[in-house]
Structure formats: structure tokens, C-alpha cells
Amino acid sequence: MLIPGKTLAITGLLAVAVAVATWVALKPASARLVAPSAIPVRVVSVVEQDVPRYVSGIGSVLSLHSVVIRPQIDGILTKLLVKEGQLVKTGDLLATLDDRTIRASLDQARAQLGESQAQLQVAEVNLKRYKLLTVDDGVSKQTYDQQQALVNQLKATAQGNQAAIDAAQVQLSYTQIRSPVTGRVGIRTVDEGNFLRMSDTQGLFSVTQIDPIAVEFSLPQQMLPTLQRLIAAPQPAAVDAYIGADGATGDLLGEGHLTLIDNQINANTGTLRAKAEFDNATQRLWPGQLVTVKIQTALDKGALVVPPGVVQRGLDQHFVYRVKGDKVETVPVHMVYQDSELNIIKGVQAGDVLVSDGQSRLKPGATVQVLGAPPAVTQAAAPEQRP
Incomplete structure (x- = not known):
């Protein structure tokens, strides 16, 4: 049996539930944004x-020819004919040494040669006379043979005198120091009046070729097939040298071409050395300078x-x-x-x-x-x- 108070409470709750359900069912749906917003992009x-491919590496500038000028004989430096930093050509006279002793030796050798030649001339005349006399036994065969031996001896003496002259002339040429290469004179280490010796290792100065000039650089050993292909190509591979660490932003110093691959790979570093040559009329590349090189390895068309x-x-x-x-x-x-x-x-x-x-x-x-x-x-x- 239901209690009258509880019956009324249940009836009220049911009425409220029916009212709420009716209100939810009849409530209008709220509008929703279904269109997605656009994403901003660039x-x-x-x-x-056509795109050229490049490979980069760090290298150092090297002179193709660099010579330390040293004397080939002992002597006093009498005159310096070039200045520090001067550009010289092959064969230009750079300095002179005291040559008086060598000239005296040369004159002595020439005099001895003249004496030997005079004696030889007399001996040859006597030899001809003895040869005619041997026909009718005017002189003995022994006398003729002795005269022939004297002629041969004097000829050998004359040849020795001529060799002494040649040696003295070579020594005399050493008193004039000439440039073996075309290049730039370095800082002088000896002044005029000093006594120079062949054993001096310092030398007078150096002459370094500036134009053309080379750059030696290293690349990973994996680049060996590519470098071999570039060396074997009909046209030399283009190589650019930059002063900066990045070729894209660095200052271009010169444009050259690949010339050489080293004959072995460095086992410690796994790198391969190569060399490129550059025309350097503006002298922007300098021996000992560190540069970045870029090599064009291919062209994608x-x-x-x-x-x-x-x-x-x-x-x-x-x-x-x-x-x-x-x-x-x-x-x-x-x-x-x-x-x-x-x-x-x-x-x-x-x-x-x-x-x-x-x-x-x-x-x-x-x-x-x-x-x-x-x-x-x-x-x-x-x-x-x-x-």
C-alpha cells in the first residue's frame, strides 16, 4: 500500500521530468561553424x-717556383742590384761577388794554354820533318816515335789548359748571381760588403713566382672518382678561390683550373690532396694564404x-x-x-x-x-x- 504523501511526491517528480524532456525536444538547435578556416601559407x-654542382674545401696558396738565392762560391758581396719586393725575370742580374782572384786564375790558365800551344806547334813541325827523313833513313825510327809521343803529350797538356780555362770561366760566372725564375724578391738578409760562403743556409733572399700561382687543398677520399673524371675531361675543371670560409659569401680571389691529384691518400685523415693553378696578374692570391676553393663537379641541365x-x-x-x-x-x-x-x-x-x-x-x-x-x-x- 502506498502512503499518500509519497504518492504525491512521485507524481510531482514525474511531471517535472516530462516537462524537461518536452522543453529539450522543442528547443531550437544552435548554429555551428562547420566550414574549416583556411591555413595561411607562402x-x-x-x-x-641549369644548375652547376660544386664541392668545397680549405686550401693554401703555394708558389709554383720559390728559390732561395745562395752563393755558389765563397766571396765578398760587392753589389746588390735589386730591391726588396721587386719583380724580376729569369736571368736578371741580382748581385755580384768579388771576382778578382778568379779573373787572375783565368788569365793564368790562358797563358799556360798559349805556352802549350806554342810548344805543340814546334813539335808538330819537327814531326813532319822527321817523317820525311825516315824515308831515306835520315833519322831513326826511334827518334820519330819519340817526337810523335812529344806531340801527343803537348796536345794533352793543351787540353788540360783549356779545361782549366773552362773551369775558371764557370767560377767567374758564379760571381754574377742571376735569378733562376720570374718572381718577386723577398726580404734581404745580407748587406753589401759581407763575406758569403756556400755553406750559408740562410741565403741572400728568396725569389717567389706569383703569377701564375697554385692552391693546394684536401678533399674526402670519396671524391677520388669525381676528381679522376675531372682530370681526364677534355676541358679543365673550373676552380674558384675565395677569401672567406663560405664561397657563397666570401670574396672571390681568382678563377683557375684543376691540374693535379696526389698519388696517395692520407691514411690518417682519409683525405686526398689536389692542386689547382690560377692566373694571378692582380696578385690577390699570395703564397701561404688560406683560402676556400669551390670546384664545379657537374652541370645538371x-x-x-x-x-x-x-x-x-x-x-x-x-x-x-x-x-x-x-x-x-x-x-x-x-x-x-x-x-x-x-x-x-x-x-x-x-x-x-x-x-x-x-x-x-x-x-x-x-x-x-x-x-x-x-x-x-x-x-x-x-x-x-x-x-
Whole structure:
């Protein structure tokens, strides 16, 4: 049996529940935004162009010829005919040594040669006379043979005197020090009046060739096949030398060509040395200078080029976002070549519009809004000063 008070309470609760259900059922649905908002992005177009490939390395500038000028005989330095820093040519007279002793020896050797020649002339005349006398036994065979031996002896003496003259002339030539190469004179270490010896290791100064000049550099051993291909090519591979650590921003010092690959790889560093030669008429390359070299290893003709930020890295491959209308799609691409300035890819077409900025919020089929180029940064004008 139900108690009358509880019956009334239950009836009231049921009435309230029915009223709430009726109100929820009849309540108008609130409007919802179902259209997704567009994601702002920046885009670039795929460009088709010829792209040279480069490899870079650090190298040092070397002279093709550098000679320390030393005396070849002992003597007093009588005259210096060049100044420090002067450009000289092969054969130019640089300095002279005291030659009086050598000239005296040369004159003595010439005098001895004259004496020997005179004696030889008399001996040859007597030999001819003795030969005629031997026909009718005017002189003995022994006398004739002795005269023949005297002639041979005097000829040998004359040859020895001539050799002494040649040796003295060579010694005399050493008193004139001439430049063996074309180049620039270095800092002088000896002044006029000093006694020079052949054993001096310091020398007078050095003469260093400046133009042309070479750069020696090192590259990883994996570059050996590429360097061999470049050396064997009909046209020498172009090599550029820069003063900075980065060829893109450094100051170009010279343009040369690859000339040599070393005959062995350094086992400690795993690097291979190579050499390039440069015309250096402006003398911007200097021996001992550290430079960065860039070698053109290949030329990709008709390559599809995009900026580095366009290509994204997926789990197993690279891809790009291509814009179709107001939406984007993912396109897998193959990375052919990349550096700090551009990427060469395959899998798209020239003229395709790709997303270059804003990829982090994108997914296939997302709606995008293409933004224009960012405004140029301008410096605000300084406020005018009131008097």
C-alpha cells in the first residue's frame, strides 16, 4: 500500500521530468561553424634551369717556383742590384761577388794554354820533318816515335789548359748571381760588403713566382672518382678561390683550373690532396694564404629547382605540398641534389606551385590561403629635433 504523501511526491517528480524532456525536444538547435578556416601559407613555383654542382674545401696558396738565392762560391758581396719586393725575370742580374782572384786564375790558365800551344806547334813541325827523313833513313825510327809521343803529350797538356780555362770561366760566372725564375724578391738578409760562403743556409733572399700561382687543398677520399673524371675531361675543371670560409659569401680571389691529384691518400685523415693553378696578374692570391676553393663537379641541365625549405622529410621519403586550387596535396619527390641555396628534385613539373612556408599545420586536403611576399623591412625615420 502506498502512503499518500509519497504518492504525491512521485507524481510531482514525474511531471517535472516530462516537462524537461518536452522543453529539450522543442528547443531550437544552435548554429555551428562547420566550414574549416583556411591555413595561411607562402608558395613558390618549381623552376627549370641549369644548375652547376660544386664541392668545397680549405686550401693554401703555394708558389709554383720559390728559390732561395745562395752563393755558389765563397766571396765578398760587392753589389746588390735589386730591391726588396721587386719583380724580376729569369736571368736578371741580382748581385755580384768579388771576382778578382778568379779573373787572375783565368788569365793564368790562358797563358799556360798559349805556352802549350806554342810548344805543340814546334813539335808538330819537327814531326813532319822527321817523317820525311825516315824515308831515306835520315833519322831513326826511334827518334820519330819519340817526337810523335812529344806531340801527343803537348796536345794533352793543351787540353788540360783549356779545361782549366773552362773551369775558371764557370767560377767567374758564379760571381754574377742571376735569378733562376720570374718572381718577386723577398726580404734581404745580407748587406753589401759581407763575406758569403756556400755553406750559408740562410741565403741572400728568396725569389717567389706569383703569377701564375697554385692552391693546394684536401678533399674526402670519396671524391677520388669525381676528381679522376675531372682530370681526364677534355676541358679543365673550373676552380674558384675565395677569401672567406663560405664561397657563397666570401670574396672571390681568382678563377683557375684543376691540374693535379696526389698519388696517395692520407691514411690518417682519409683525405686526398689536389692542386689547382690560377692566373694571378692582380696578385690577390699570395703564397701561404688560406683560402676556400669551390670546384664545379657537374652541370645538371634542365633541373627542377626549389628553395631548401620546400622539401619535407617523411618517415621513408621526401615529399612536398602542392597547391591545387585552394587545397593542398602531398607529392612524394626524389632529392637529386641539395645545398644551402637550392634543392634539385624529381616528381613534380616545372611551374607547379609548392608550399614554402607554413607546412607544419598542413595535411592532405587542407584548405589554404596563399599569402603575398613579406613586406620589406624599412628603417623608421629618426624624429626631427626641435630647435
